[in-house]
Amino acid sequence: MLDALTVTLAVAALALAAWCGFAAYRDQPTKDWHFIGMAVVTLLALAQLVVGIVQLSRGERPEQGMTIFICYLIGCFAAVPAAGFLSLTERTRWGSATVAAGAVVLAVLEVRLYDIWGN
Numbered sequence: 717m718l719d720a721l722t723v724t725l726a727v728a729a730l731a732l733a734a735w736c737g738f739a740a741y742r743d744q745p746t747k748d749w750h751f752i753g754m755a756v757v758t759l760l761a762l763a764q765l766v767v768g769i770v771q772l773s774r775g776e777r778p779e780q781g782m783t784i785f786i787c788y789l790i791g792c793f794a795a796v797p798a799a800g801f802l803s804l805t806e807r808t809r810w811g812s813a814t815v816a817a818g819a820v821v822l823a824v825l826e827v828r829l830y831d832i833w834g835n
Contacts, residue, residue, distance in 0.1 A: 718767055719830075725760045726826040729796070732757050733819035740812035746803040750815060754800045757819065761793045779834025788829045795822040 732753050739750065768789045778785040799818025803811035 718764075721760070721764050721767060722826050722830050725757070725764055725792075726823045728757050728760055729819045729822040729826065732796070733816045733823070736812045736819065737816035740809045740816060743809045745807045745809065745811045746800070746815055750803075750812070751800060754796050754815065757796050757822070758793070761796065761822070765789050765793045778832050780832045785829070785832050788825060788832060792822060792825045792829060795819075795825060 732750075735753060736746065736750055739746065768785070772782065772786075795818050796815070799815045799821075802814045802818075805811075806814060
C-alpha cells in the first residue's frame with residue numbers, strides 16, 4: 717500500500733471528525749460544507765481502494781491475508797458515505813455526531829489496514 721495515501725486519508729478523516737464533532741458541540745446538523753468534506757474523504761478512500769486492487773492484481777499480497785485486506789478496503793470506502801447517509805435522516809446535532817464517529821472509525825480502519833498489509 718502507499719503509506720502516504722494511508723496517512724493522508726487518516727489525517728483527513730480525523731480532520732472531518734473534528735469539524736463535524738465541533739458542529740455537534742455547537743448543536744448544528746450537517747451542512748453542505750460538511751458533505752463536501754465527506755466527498756473529499758470518500759474520494760481519497762476510493763483512490764486507496766483502486767490502489768489496493770491494482771497492487772493485488774500485480775501479484776503483491778498482504779501479510780495477513782487477502783480476504784481480510786479486501787474487506788477492510790471496502791469498509792474504509794463505505795464508512796464515511798454510510799455515516800453521511802445516516803446524517804441525512806437525522807437532521808439534528810446527532811447527525812453531525814454520527815459523521816464524526818464514522819470518520820473516527822475510518823481513521824482506526826486505516827491503522828488496521830496498514831497493519832494488515834504488513835508495514
